[in-house]
Amino acid sequence: MCISTFVEFYIMNTINQIFFSPTETTKKIVNKIGNGIGFSQQFETDITLYKNNYNFKESDLVIIGAPVYAGRIPEVVIERISDLKGSNSLAVVVVVYGNREFDDALLELRDLATDKGFNVISAAAFIGEHSFSDSIYPIAADRPNEKDLELAFEYGEKIKSLINSGDIKNNISVDGNRPYKERKQAAAFSPITYKDRCSLCMKCVDLCPTNAIDKNNPLITEAQLCIKCAACVKTCPSNARVFENEYIKSVAKRLNSLCNIPKNPSIFI
Ligand SMILES: Cc1cc2nc3c(=O)[nH]c(=O)nc-3n(C[C@H](O)[C@H](O)[C@H](O)COP(=O)(O)O)c2cc1C
Ligand code: SF4
Ligand code: SF4
Incomplete structure (x- = not known):
C-alpha cells in the first residue's frame, strides 16, 4: 500500500486508541504510544467496561492494547473486540505483561486484529506492574516507569516515521507460537471485602469489568464472574478489597522471587 502521497498522508491524521486495562498499565502505554505518533486527532475507546462496535476505514490508524493473562489475551x-472491523486499516497491537512472559499473547492479538480486517504494521510488548503485586510481594512494581513511558513515546515516533515514509511491512511477524498456550480454566474465587473497612463508596462496583461485585452490596462478589484483574483491590480507597486466596498469594510469592529482573519492552517494527 502506498501512503506517501500528499492526499493520503493528509487523511491519516487520526489515531484510535482502543484498550482493555483494569489496572491502567495498558492504558498508560497505549496513551504514550499515541502521543509519540502525535497525529492531531486522538480518540480513546476504553473497552474495560463496555464492548464497542466500530467500522474503521482504510485511512484509519488504530492502536489496540490488552494485558497478558496466563500468556494469552483474556x-x-x-x-469486547469482537465487533471491531477494519478495512485493511493500519493497526499497532500492544500487550502489557507483568514481567514474567508475554508468551503467545502478542501473536494472538496480532491474529485477532488481522482476522478483523486490520493490517498490523507493528506490535510491541511492554511491562506493567503485575496485577498480583502488593507491598509484601512486589512484582514489576510501579511499571511502566519513566523509562518505559519514554520508550513507548519513542516507539510512537518510529511508527509515525514509518507511516510517513510509506515503508511499512504488512501483517508484521511477532514472537509467539501456534497453537497458543492452552487456556486453563480459572478457579472460581475473587477478592473479599472487609466489612469493617468498607465505606460503601461503590468505586469497586463501578470499575469491575465483569460486573462481578453486587451493585447494591459490595460485600458480595460473584466469584464465577471474577477475572482476578485486581482493579477493585488496587483502587479501593479503604484497602477493603483483598485477595485472601492462598493460590494468588503463592503465585505472587513465586513471581516476586522468579521474575525480579526487570525486562525491557519487545518491539516488532
Ligand atoms: C489473571 C492474570 C494473569 C496474568 N498472567 C500474566 C502472565 O502470564 N505473564 C505476565 O507477565 N503477567 C501476567 N499478568 C499480569 C498482567 O499482565 C499485568 O499486570 C498487566 O500490566 C495488567 O494490565 P492492566 O494494568 O492494563 O490491567 C496476569 C494478570 C492477571 C490478572
Ligand atoms: S471500593 Fe472499597 S470502600 Fe468502596 S465500596 Fe468497594 S470495597 Fe467498599
Ligand atoms: S471482582 Fe474480580 S473482576 Fe471485578 S474488579 Fe475485582 S478482581 Fe476484577
Missing part, C-alpha cells in the same frame, strides 16, 4: 478482551 477471553473478555476477545469478546
Whole structure:
C-alpha cells in the first residue's frame, strides 16, 4: 500500500486508541504510544467496561492494547473486540505483561486484529506492574516507569516515521507460537471485602469489568464472574478489597522471587 502521497498522508491524521486495562498499565502505554505518533486527532475507546462496535476505514490508524493473562489475551478482551472491523486499516497491537512472559499473547492479538480486517504494521510488548503485586510481594512494581513511558513515546515516533515514509511491512511477524498456550480454566474465587473497612463508596462496583461485585452490596462478589484483574483491590480507597486466596498469594510469592529482573519492552517494527 502506498501512503506517501500528499492526499493520503493528509487523511491519516487520526489515531484510535482502543484498550482493555483494569489496572491502567495498558492504558498508560497505549496513551504514550499515541502521543509519540502525535497525529492531531486522538480518540480513546476504553473497552474495560463496555464492548464497542466500530467500522474503521482504510485511512484509519488504530492502536489496540490488552494485558497478558496466563500468556494469552483474556477471553473478555476477545469478546469486547469482537465487533471491531477494519478495512485493511493500519493497526499497532500492544500487550502489557507483568514481567514474567508475554508468551503467545502478542501473536494472538496480532491474529485477532488481522482476522478483523486490520493490517498490523507493528506490535510491541511492554511491562506493567503485575496485577498480583502488593507491598509484601512486589512484582514489576510501579511499571511502566519513566523509562518505559519514554520508550513507548519513542516507539510512537518510529511508527509515525514509518507511516510517513510509506515503508511499512504488512501483517508484521511477532514472537509467539501456534497453537497458543492452552487456556486453563480459572478457579472460581475473587477478592473479599472487609466489612469493617468498607465505606460503601461503590468505586469497586463501578470499575469491575465483569460486573462481578453486587451493585447494591459490595460485600458480595460473584466469584464465577471474577477475572482476578485486581482493579477493585488496587483502587479501593479503604484497602477493603483483598485477595485472601492462598493460590494468588503463592503465585505472587513465586513471581516476586522468579521474575525480579526487570525486562525491557519487545518491539516488532
Ligand atoms: C489473571 C492474570 C494473569 C496474568 N498472567 C500474566 C502472565 O502470564 N505473564 C505476565 O507477565 N503477567 C501476567 N499478568 C499480569 C498482567 O499482565 C499485568 O499486570 C498487566 O500490566 C495488567 O494490565 P492492566 O494494568 O492494563 O490491567 C496476569 C494478570 C492477571 C490478572
Ligand atoms: S471500593 Fe472499597 S470502600 Fe468502596 S465500596 Fe468497594 S470495597 Fe467498599
Ligand atoms: S471482582 Fe474480580 S473482576 Fe471485578 S474488579 Fe475485582 S478482581 Fe476484577
